[in-house]
Amino acid sequence: MSRPDAKADANDFRHIFLNDIPLIDTRAPVEFAKGAFPTSISLPLMTNEERAQVGTCYKQRGQEEAIKLGHQLVQGEVKAQRVNAWIDFATQNPQGYLYCWRGGLRSQICQQWMHEAGCDFPRVGGGYKAMRRFLIDEFERICASQSLLLLGGRTGCDKTGLVQEVPQAVDLEQLANHLGSSFGRRPGGQPTQLNFENAVAVAMLKAEQQSQQLGQPILLEDEGRLVGRCSLPLPLTKAMSGSAIVLLEVSLEERIEHTYRNYILNRQLEWQQHLGEEAGFDAFADDLRQSLHRVRRRLGGVLYQALEQLLSVALEQHRQGNTELHRQWIRALLVEYYDPMYDYQLSKRQQLIVFRGDRAAVRDYLKGHLKGNLQTTPQTGRH
Numbered sequence: 040m041s042r043p044d045a046k047a048d049a050n051d052f053r054h055i056f057l058n059d060i061p062l063i064d065t066r067a068p069v070e071f072a073k074g075a076f077p078t079s080i081s082l083p084l085m086t087n088e089e090r091a092q093v094g095t096c097y098k099q100r101g102q103e104e105a106i107k108l109g110h111q112l113v114q115g116e117v118k119a120q121r122v123n124a125w126i127d128f129a130t131q132n133p134q135g136y137l138y139c140w141r142g143g144l145r146s147q148i149c150q151q152w153m154h155e156a157g158c159d160f161p162r163v164g165g166g167y168k169a170m171r172r173f174l175i176d177e178f179e180r181i182c183a184s185q186s187l188l189l190l191g192g193r194t195g196c197d198k199t200g201l202v203q204e205v206p207q208a209v210d211l212e213q214l215a216n217h218l219g220s221s222f223g224r225r226p227g228g229q230p231t232q233l234n235f236e237n238a239v240a241v242a243m244l245k246a247e248q249q250s251q252q253l254g255q256p257i258l259l260e261d262e263g264r265l266v267g268r269c270s271l272p273l274p275l276t277k278a279m280s281g282s283a284i285v286l287l288e289v290s291l292e293e294r295i296e297h298t299y300r301n302y303i304l305n306r307q308l309e310w311q312q313h314l315g316e317e318a319g320f321d322a323f324a325d326d327l328r329q330s331l332h333r334v335r336r337r338l339g340g341v342l343y344q345a346l347e348q349l350l351s352v353a354l355e356q357h358r359q360g361n362t363e364l365h366r367q368w369i370r371a372l373l374v375e376y377y378d379p380m381y382d383y384q385l386s387k388r389q390q391l392i393v394f395r396g397d398r399a400a401v402r403d404y405l406k407g408h409l410k411g412n413l414q415t416t417p418q419t420g421r422h
Contacts (some may be wrong), residue, residue: 048161048162055163061080061138063082064080065139066167067085073231074234077238080128085115092131095250096108126158135160137149137160137163138162138166139166141165142165151232155329174237178275182269182278185256185257187282188256189391191287193378194378195293196293202259205405209254211239212240217269226313239271262279287397289398306326324358347365353365
């Protein structure tokens, strides 16, 4: 099995990332776990243990002996299983590539073994290191040169819903697998910092392409430096700090309802799908308690104790089938904690607000009224 360009190793990284080209990561699992790319799959040449043995041999006895050891460790049925896995991937993803750390010996060996088995499959020149360098450079260029627009608004406005409607947007919360607040943890955990940075860089590349086609700035939600434990890369936080803001204004009742559905009903379902009905509810309830406990110092003792009591009663009733009491502590948390904090932060950036309005007005502005230069007179739109 082969393809016309099978011997042409890849160096067009932009094409790979913009088109979600499938990738075989032949590095050891420990390397893959630290950081890889959104479309890559781990099909290693060597296990972590085998890699460690070969690495030790290389340091003590040189490359030739290390290569010999590697071939001794990966032979026979073990070798056949790994080659078959690569060929299965190549058959299902003929447009793909394979890579190792620097496009060197490991990916060459994988490519050679696949060729010997009748499958010509190209590799990425420069490997993970070159692709990562490309993403860092492109990300820094985009942050320094492209116009950004931030969608702001108080907690519970469902800014994410609007972000997801816009083609030239980057959904940072989705990439971080987190809902963005102290209560935003989701089942399954968050990506590593390297995986998050790679995913954000790829998303920015795609958003830039859409932005240029539409003649509109890249849209992001107005996030803090951290989305859960994932830290926004410094070039992006710097660019966002001076970017124009569109402010979504939503009634308190709508915000309570959205928070209730998103953080209670949907979150309970997520946890139960992840762990089963009983264990899932226990994890969901424990997560809410821990989330409230994490912000206790900022809440102050009196407010924290009041909210803790409301939450405990709500969870007791929830376990019996009545979810309505959650709205009480959600209301208090929004009014007494999140709103004052957000209003204070926004007060220092009032000059950056270029438009404000309800959901319909903001949607209309984002989709149809925003062209070119953002340095315009602040506007207000309501329906």
